[in-house]
Amino acid sequence: MILLNLFRIDSAQTIKLVFICISIQSCLCGFNSTIEGSRNGNVKELDSLKKLRKEVKDILYQPYMKEDKYLLPWLRAKNYDVESAAAMIRNAIEWRKRNNIDSILSEDWSSVERALPYRNDGVARDGSPILEIQSGKWSVRKFVLSGKRDVYNKYLTRISEHMATKVREQAAKTGNNNITQHISLYDLSGYNIREHGCVACIPAQLQTPRDFEAYFPQAFKALYFLNTPKVFEALLILLRPVMSPYTNKVLHVYGSNKHEWSQHIFKIVAPDQIMPGYGGTKY
Numbered sequence: 001m002i003l004l005n006l007f008r009i010d011s012a013q014t015i016k017l018v019f020i021c022i023s024i025q026s027c028l029c030g031f032n033s034t035i036e037g038s039r040n041g042n043v044k045e046l047d048s049l050k051k052l053r054k055e056v057k058d059i060l061y062q063p064y065m066k067e068d069k070y071l072l073p074w075l076r077a078k079n080y081d082v083e084s085a086a087a088m089i090r091n092a093i094e095w096r097k098r099n100n101i102d103s104i105l106s107e108d109w110s111s112v113e114r115a116l117p118y119r120n121d122g123v124a125r126d127g128s129p130i131l132e133i134q135s136g137k138w139s140v141r142k143f144v145l146s147g148k149r150d151v152y153n154k155y156l157t158r159i160s161e162h163m164a165t166k167v168r169e170q171a172a173k174t175g176n177n178n179i180t181q182h183i184s185l186y187d188l189s190g191y192n193i194r195e196h197g198c199v200a201c202i203p204a205q206l207q208t209p210r211d212f213e214a215y216f217p218q219a220f221k222a223l224y225f226l227n228t229p230k231v232f233e234a235l236l237i238l239l240r241p242v243m244s245p246y247t248n249k250v251l252h253v254y255g256s257n258k259h260e261w262s263q264h265i266f267k268i269v270a271p272d273q274i275m276p277g278y279g280g281t282k283y
Helices: 004-008 011-056 069-077 080-098 101-106 108-117 142-144 149-175 200-215 231-241 245-250 258-265
Strands: 120-121 128-133 182-187 221-225 251-252
Touching: 011 069, 011 080, 069 080, 080 101, 080 200, 101 149, 120 149, 128 149, 142 149, 142 200, 149 182, 149 200, 200 231, 200 245, 221 245, 221 258, 245 251
Parallel strands: 128 182, 182 221, 221 251
Antiparallel strands: 120 128
8 A cells, every 4th residue: 555655646747757758759769760761871872882982992093082972972973873973983083184183283373363363261150161253253255265265174173173172171170071062152243245155255164064063073062153143144044954953953043132142141151251242251
């Protein structure tokens, strides 16, 4: 009788206990379900990664190329088709060697950089490097019509390589292996058909996304076109089919309403990390 009195629980307590048990069970079921889903996804990815590494291990000549975070974008770009991803990597490795991409950052680009400036010294809130280009002020026509189209396109490859290097350096500096991509901000103020959309300029403009998709897959965490004029829409129609579904997904196109696009950007980038032209305070 004494034992019964010790363990007697009134009806209100019973109801509370039942609700607590149900809540715990629901949380555990949800947790187990999430873990199981992640496990299944990871198993598939890890299995594909293992197969891809076996396919290309003999051609991965740089230490960073042997890391999972280097190999995964190629797999994802090809929807985990190992054979296609391996072919893509082989093509990229041959291209790198043929064009001396490993030494491109040590080459003297000072004269080109003065004409086509960019900045990449800012970082997003999550640590991802930021690329800022005032592309509306670039004179693409000047390079193309002076017979320097190849120089122009190689310079853009140099920027891509620079950002890939910055991503690896930032990950190593912070110890954050989740930093695998960068954020790009393109200011299109000043864009016009004569300087950027001329008939001779279009092939050079289209070559850039082709190279990027082939040799730097899924390198963008986010890509912003800001202060985009109406006349740019014609070029954008040509660019989108060249871009992968992934790049199209992370591409954000805004007009000249600075209040509209700055609110979106400042969610992922602090103002002191970007230049005033993008609404920031960095000089």
